[in-house]
Amino acid sequence: MILDRKTKLLFGLGAVAVTLIARLFVIQIIDDKYKIDSSNNSMVYSTIYPTRGIIHDRNGNILVGNKVVYDLLVTPKEVKAFDTLEFCTALAIEPEFVKEKMDEYRRFRSRIGWQTLTFLKQLPPERYMKFAEISYKFPGFRGQARSVREYPYNAGGNLLGYVSEVDADFIKKHPDEYRSGDYAGKTGIEAAMEKELRGEKGYNIYLRNSSNRIETRFRDGEMDKEAVPGNDITTTIDAELQHYGQMLMANKVGSLVAIEPSTGEILTMVSSPGIDVEMLADIGTHYSEISRNPYKPMFNRAVQAPYPPGSVFKLVNALIGLQEGVVYPGTLHPCSKGYHFGKNKLGCHVHKSPLNLEESIMMSCNAYYCYVLRDILDNPKYGGVAEGMDAWHDYVQSFGFGQKLGSDFPSELGGFVPDAKYYDKRYRKGGWKSLTVISLSIGQGELGCTPLHLANLCATIANRGFYYIPHIIKDSDNYKIDNKYREKHYTAVDTCHFPKVINGMYRAVNSGYGSGGTASVAEVKGLEICGKTGTAQNPRGDDNSVFICFAPRENPQIAVAAYVENGGFGAAWAAPIASLLVEKYLNGEISDKRKPLEDKMLNADLMYKVKKN
């Protein structure tokens, strides 16, 4: 059968009609999807937002609470002409803003249709109440209460993190969990504990009548769902101590971390400069200001900055040496203003020589640790320096260095500890020896440790050989922490070796001025602080000032690591700051004798020394 063109065209017409009708058949009869959606459309789901869980500190103080603010919503189609001046006065906004918004609604009116949009966000209750009194004059506008975060203490901005409205990307990453207009924790504890804190949204169902007015509750509210408030969370943070730590670190770049050694609970974690809690509550307004700040306040140095540890790392080498049997408390090594090898030398300051292990810690002798490290690496029991290096690497890792500790804090970084493979790659296999890596002896070179690592080292020594993974969420009835935070992590060094090192740390602090002890400035009568200073080289300006300490000597309550960028000697800034924190925690106040030191620390401004990024 040969068809003429007219018939073919008519067949085409028929095919198109069949296609259209088939499609109609699918969406009107087969597919349920559109029917479900359409019941959603004539039933109005009015969301009830849950209140977010409260974040407490370890003593039950509220670190993050909630307060009520109002969003002003507008349904442009219902807006009638109104007195702009009165409107603006009540809301304290500019007439230009209103005009701009209204023009925008008019321009997109066909797109907007009957949708309700947000006109103003986060009005304080006083302001909204003023408007509510006269709101009858402004049809189309209504307020919606919303709870936002409130911060009674100025403590822990970086730790707590902020809550903000979810954006399209976030919704895409968490399908079915969030919808546009929801809020979610974006950083810090707010982000890490989002699932606990957020609670469950509820809804009221209303029915629209035939003129789009909400008329009745659907089945008298039988199908409504109550919002479930979020769980409260207790942190291990001590709000007062955190606040004090932030004051001490003000106008300095660096970090201050305090851990309770007997539990691994983080008492204080300061990253300076940090984010003020005032900014957290209204992150939207301050976000660009914060992200433009050259000192990067969003960057949490305490867990993200890999620093060279400096001389505090001598403690680790001393412990490894003791365990390996290459050094004993009585071992004497000479120091003639440094360690000389060939034409080179690794310099040291003037102190007595020769000296034993305790004295080497107390006076922080560089040469002593060059001998110790070489004895560890070149130990004949290993086949060569590469094997010695790997043994050393394993020891160091057992202290938690060079890896993420596994804390519950988000975005923790692992730092770096080199091994033989690393140097083989860097020089060539067999192309390096113990002298090549001699800076490791004094905590320089390729090492990268976060302040959290250093605080953890200090807690490990305080515990005589083990640590609990540092964590920031405290076990409570509302929230059970993971069992991994209750496990002791032993180092590869036997417990019996730790007291020998602790003696040195005790003498470094408590020997008095003129004794050669490097940390006399940290001495507090009666607290038996044991500490170790460090002065880490910083290629960008002055050395970094480092100090770790714990107290008291027996049954330690607190272990602290202080790291002040470009602060110079460890004894200059880090030691006073750390010791003041310890004194505040254990005594509750600073003794009169140390008040001048406290004033100096609180008021010092070292920002000029730090190169901006």
Next chain:
Amino acid sequence: MGLYDSRNNRRSFSQTIDWWLIACYFIITVIGIMNIYASVHSVDGGNIFDPSLRSGKQIIWLGISLVAATLILLAIPPRLYEGLSVPIYVLTILLLILVIFIGGDVKGSRSWISLGPVKFQPAEISKIATSLMLAKLMSQTDYKIGKYKDFLITAMIILVPMLTIILQKETGSALVYCGFIFMLYREGLSGWYIVAAGLAILIFILTLTTSSYFAIFGLYFLLIIYLGLKDGRWILLLSAGIPAAVLFGMLPWLFGIIGEKIDNPDSFFFLIKPIYFLLAMIAGVIPFIIQSAYRKRHFYSYIVAAGMVAGILFSFSTDFIFNNILQDHQRGRIEVLLGLKEDPSGVGYNVNQSMIAIGSGGAFGKGYLQGTQTTFGFVPEQSTDFIFCTIGEEWGFFGSAAVILLYVFLIWRIIHDAEESREAFTRIYGYCIASCIFMHLFINIGMTIGLMPVIGIPLPFVSYGGSALLSFSLMLFIFIALRKNEKKYF
């Protein structure tokens, strides 16, 4: 009585008018007015004749259109159109160009001219002018579309208004001019142009809006029809092809149902995809076509087999290129163009709301004025471009299918009349307007049910809009008048 009749053996006015077309016109415009009222009544109140409502205004415009129609049928000598087609065309083009510069800006397009209280779009008139011009040119006795020069002039006549309308940023209206290809085909243009272009567009859009499966299924469906048409093997077509097509059409749906019943996510079942069956089926059919082509030395069958394979490859490569090679922002633009992107306040919002409205109508609809979706203004452009939603929601599947069939009847009747006509001018003009109405119908309804990207053009005779209703009425009644004039003598 006509004023222009001079012969004695004339037929009466009522005998020469195609009453079917007139009846069809009235039914469709009344459906339009009813649904315009349905889409505005709940927000604005009032009754259907209230002249402050859109439905009332549309009634006034229907009145104006009927006055014009009466003039066309009774007062204007139909011979005039042929004589005046060139000046009308030239004037319209000038107006189209003028409007680019002086046109009022309505929703981003500069295509409106205000004459006192009345706004109108020259683009509406230009469809009539272009149709008349094409009819005039192509009805010349020495015209042959196969001739290079004639083809070029024809293409120019279509492309010039098309381009000026694109410059007015009314791309949707310009797309309607593509419909003239059907008229050209009727007048002798090789059909392979249509087939190739149509298939490429079909596969492209189907692949991106649904899936490769449906694109290939569409091809398969066409293949079956071809096989049926080729040798007139209707029995084969009806007994094997159609059931197979229905089966394959429902296969993904069946898979969905079975998939829900299976708890184990690692089940072997999920490794099987509906497309495997489809490809296997096609792989079975193609050798059969080639063998038959070889035996019968049937050249077209080779082309069809090759086209089938090319189409499958084209579909997969569209899918692959779109999802794997294009960058996000490039993909985004195409998605917006095709209305794929979930953009609640933009393009995607309209389509989604429109499909919800239509889908909620079910088989029989919610009843006139009982719709909840369309009457609450969820669907923007409710009484104009998205008027079909109201029909779909309130009149359901049977009602909206009936409306589509009514249009099919209208177009069929125009083609039928055009074919009966003894004058090439009338025939060509008839095909032109049939093509225009067809394009409007397909694009507009296709858009509301998510088959076509969102292209804002009205549904003829139904969408609210005075100048559109008037110009569609003029278009149709000129044809009725041309037919009447012929019938008088033959």
